[in-house]
Amino acid sequence: MSDRLSEKSLPKLPVSVLRPGYDRSSVTPGIVHLGVGAFHRAHQAAYVDDCIAAGDSDWGIVGASLQSASTAEALDPQDGLYTLAVRGSATETLRVIGSIGRMLVAPRDPHGLLDALADPSIRIVTLTITEKAYLRNAWGDLDQTHPGIVADLADPAHPRTAHGFLVEALARRRAAGTQPFTILSCDNLPSNGATLHRLLVQFAALRDAALAEHVATVSCPSSMIDRIVPATTDADRARISGALGVEDAWPIMTEPFSQWVVEDDFPAGRPAWEKFGVTMVSDVRPFEEMKLRLLNGAHSSIAYLGLVAGHDTVAKSFGDPAIRGFVKSLWVEATSTLPTDAGLDTQEYVRELTERFDNTALAHRTAQIANDGSQKLPQRIISSALDRLAAGASADRLMLAVAAWICAAQQRGTVLPANHFTDPLDSKLAALPSGQPAPDAVRAVFDLAGFAGGSAYRADLEAVTSRHLDALRKGGVAAALAAFSPRGETA
Secondary structure (H helix, E strand, O other): OOOEOOOOOHHHOOOOOEOOOOOHHHOOEEEEEEOOOHHHHHOHHHHHHHHHHOOOOOOEEEEEEOOOOHHHHHHHHHOOOEEEEEEOOOOEEEEEEOOEEEEEEOOOOHHHHHHHHHOOOOOEEEEOOOHHHHOEOOOOOEOOOOHHHHHHHHOOOOOOOHHHHHHHHHHHHHHHOOOOOEEEEOOOOOOHHHHHHHHHHHHHHHHOHHHHHHHOOOOOOOEEEEOOOOOOOHHHHHHHHHHHOOEOOOOEEEOOOOEEEEEOOOOOOOOOHHHHOOEEEOOOHHHHHHHHHHHHHHHHHHHHHHHHHOOOEHHHHHHOHHHHHHHHHHHHHHHOOOOOOOOOOHHHHHHHHHHHHOOOOOOOEHHHHHOOHHHHHHHHHHHHHHHHHHOOOOOHHHHHHHHHHHHHHHHEOOOEOOOOOOOOOHHHHHOOOOOOOHHHHHHHHHHHHOOOOOOOOHHHHHHHHHHHHHHHHHHHHHHHHHOEOOOOOEO
16 A cells, blocks of 8 residues: 555545545644553544644644654654544454654754654643653652653753753743643553652752742643543554555554543633543533542553453453453442542442443454553552542452452563563562562562552551462462452452
């Protein structure tokens, strides 16, 4: 296939393919997005595309990759265009997204990214950089020893980290008399805006006290985002390109469901996202907790139990009757920790989750979800477990997810391929003695990951996790799940 998806080839696409209905040459940038991966292109970029199509032409996106050049290499020859394939179990809609005007690769051109961030037309910076890129230590504060932080403090004009780019850009805008941009985190972190704000102020304080005072005035609203986006495969590329009649080097697969809840605090202005289904609120925390504890917690459980049981996708793992039943009882445990006075419809949310996990059209790999467990499990599982114990209830099902993570991590290189999934703690996990008794292994992992650090309930969580890990080692997933009776109590 010789032709490539581009502005030139747009008119050649089949009439069934949705495409930008606006003049892209008239769009000006108003947003810089850090971390242009699949999720951003399936979620925020689609919402912004809707806004531009409705006439908000000054909110185009400048995309920036902080590490890999792969997205830019795929999209640059396509004039920033790509296909979003929205797949249900029985239907698929293809839509070409045009909201990303240009791509920058920070390691290649840090000055170009700083110039874009300092441009007065940029009023919002959004981020999907993953939890680990926030560079926190075991206590949740800025890891001042991280090589990227050390380098950015030594040479602010050539930053490597998101912290370095954002703070240096804010310093340049302050010097030029330009209003600060709003910084909107879209990563799966509790109170992601407040967390990012605290880290940026801590970083700025290491540079200059006056700069820290300025950064402290910058708005960092929190947000909650929800859409399942599996990794694109070569088969996906071939199939989508065939449907288009032109080559798309990196189409994005996603599900019909999409949710975005945003704290409405944008001093420099924002697109009219609410016209296209975005929920603008004063407090995002209840929605965030529901998503982290019900969707993400279940996702992690499905992934780690699925890996140990030999299931390679969410649909296959959730289709296992024993795992499916376990997840439904897990939802009961987690739901009990959510606020009852915040207007959350947890029953409807769980019904939607069941439908989404059953979507066989999305080959959402368990190994993809399994990445970075040490960073994800504290907010997805541990926080719910601690709340359960504090209320005098058990956390047996919740802690099986942690035991399954430990078991799956230890199976890499034997039952599972060596690099089947990765974690920031891999080098330290690999240094633990092999064949440790379950209590010793669990205690060591809790120490490394900082799970339940400082909590009076840590020993209780360790004991439950050890029991589950021992069952997984001896009899696999079936034995671990058999420990639970149909009525929901531990046998």
